[in-house]
Amino acid sequence: PLVAVVLAGGVGSRLYPASRRHRPKQLLSLGGTETLLERTVDRVDFADEVVVSTRPDFADAVRDAVPEATVLVEPAGKDTGPALAYATHYAADTVDDPVVLALPSDHHVVGEFEAAARRGARVASDTDALVTFGVEPTRPDTGYGYIEPGANHGDYAEVTTFHEKPDAETAKRYVEAGHYWNAGIFAWTPTAFRRAARDTPLGPMLQTLDAGDPDAAFDAVDPVSVDHAVFERADDVVTVPLGVEWDDIGTWDALRRLLPADEDGTVVAGDAEVTSLDAHDNVVAGDGVHVSLVGVDGLAVVAWDDRVLVVPTEDAQRVKELVTELERRG
Numbered sequence: 001p002l003v004a005v006v007l008a009g010g011v012g013s014r015l016y017p018a019s020r021r022h023r024p025k026q027l028l029s030l031g032g033t034e035t036l037l038e039r040t041v042d043r044v045d046f047a048d049e050v051v052v053s054t055r056p057d058f059a060d061a062v063r064d065a066v067p068e069a070t071v072l073v074e075p076a077g078k079d080t081g082p083a084l085a086y087a088t089h090y091a092a093d094t095v096d097d098p099v100v101l102a103l104p105s106d107h108h109v110v111g112e113f114e115a116a117a118r119r120g121a122r123v124a125s126d127t128d129a130l131v132t133f134g135v136e137p138t139r140p141d142t143g144y145g146y147i148e149p150g151a152n153h154g155d156y157a158e159v160t161t162f163h164e165k166p167d168a169e170t171a172k173r174y175v176e177a178g179h180y181w182n183a184g185i186f187a188w189t190p191t192a193f194r195r196a197a198r199d200t201p202l203g204p205m206l207q208t209l210d211a212g213d214p215d216a217a218f219d220a221v222d223p224v225s226v227d228h229a230v231f232e233r234a235d236d237v238v239t240v241p242l243g244v245e246w247d248d249i250g251t252w253d254a255l256r257r258l259l260p261a262d263e264d265g266t267v268v269a270g271d272a273e274v275t276s277l278d279a280h281d282n283v284v285a286g287d288g289v290h291v292s293l294v295g296v297d298g299l300a301v302v303a304w305d306d307r308v309l310v311v312p313t314e315d316a317q318r319v320k321e322l323v324t325e326l327e328r329r330g
């Protein structure tokens with residue numbers, strides 16, 4: 001059986017101040033009417049079981065948003081590595097011979113997702129390798145993982161190297177060399193995941209989970225993404241093309257690719273009105289605000305709650321640093 005694991009425990013700090021600790025981005029409906037989480041759960045309605053994994057502080061809001069799904073609550077938010085180790089352990093424990101299909105809840109997807117997902121799940125059970133879904137890159141984005149493809153086997157290609165979030169120069173080199181983006185969507189059997197995780201920080205964690213102590217397992221592990229913990233080190237990784245229109249709604253800049261622009265190139269998200277005078281290619285978002293822009297280009301201007309953010313869209317990835325700094329200063 002196919003167990004879809006929807007990751008919904010991230011804070012989405014690059015979408016600050018719309019995304020906050022009490023209102024993470026998967027519970028926002030940016031660029032649509034349903035929340036990102038609802039859209040993701042709908043996307044996997046063909047799975048035999050849908051598990052939404054999240055951290056304790058979001059559990060109630062997640063249950064309210066997707067009452068039809070099983071909600072698996074991690075004892076603590078420790079990023080996607082521990083989250084997926086826990087969900088994979090849960091799937092192995094509760095379902096016979098599961099294939100796990102893991103997917104983030106911050107994606108924009110248009111097209112035949114089911115066909116691609118089923119193809120990846122089949123490759124995962126046939127090869128017993130870890131499957132990552134690959135996307136043809138259209139720019140040297142530093143927010144993604146990069147997959148270097150090796151020998152081609154028709155439905156899938158071997159993965160030679162996996163490099164999470166390279167710097168701009170390396171990303172450019174990868175795009176020129178024909179690497180793929182890691183869609184952040186994965187498929188594996190619990191056996192394959194355990195084998196790949198054994199010599200990583202997730203190995204001891206899985207043993208403690210086997211011993212029936214999730215609290216201790218999460219207590220002892222440091223936050224780490226599955227990309228760093230597993231994919232950058234594993235030998236047995238293959239890639240299957242995702243083959244659909246895909247984007248990660250991770251930064252304010254991403255909205256420029258997803259939403260229609262007016263004649264000044266302005267993109268508006270949420271509930272905001274904009275008046276532009278000689279202002280071009282800006283992204284404006286808000287929760288009931290009127291924003292005026294005069295003589296500025298290429299900015300994201302976001303007003304949400306009692307907070308305002310202004311950042312050049314090309315530095316949109318840096319909002320994560322900002323949020324870390326805000327938290328440090330309390």
Ligand code: GDD
Binds near residue numbers: 105
């Ligand atoms: N359950 C749970 N627990 N989910 C989490 C946690 C956690 O502690 N931390 C993050 N998540 C969820 C987020 O809510 C999101 O849906 C998903 O995991 C991925 O996290 P992101 O923070 O959005 O990752 P990313 O976009 O920087 O990078 C990943 O996705 C890219 C493609 O979208 C990586 O896999 C990259 O390699 C990939 O290119």
Ligand code: MG
Binds near residue numbers: 104248249
């Ligand atoms: Mg993301």
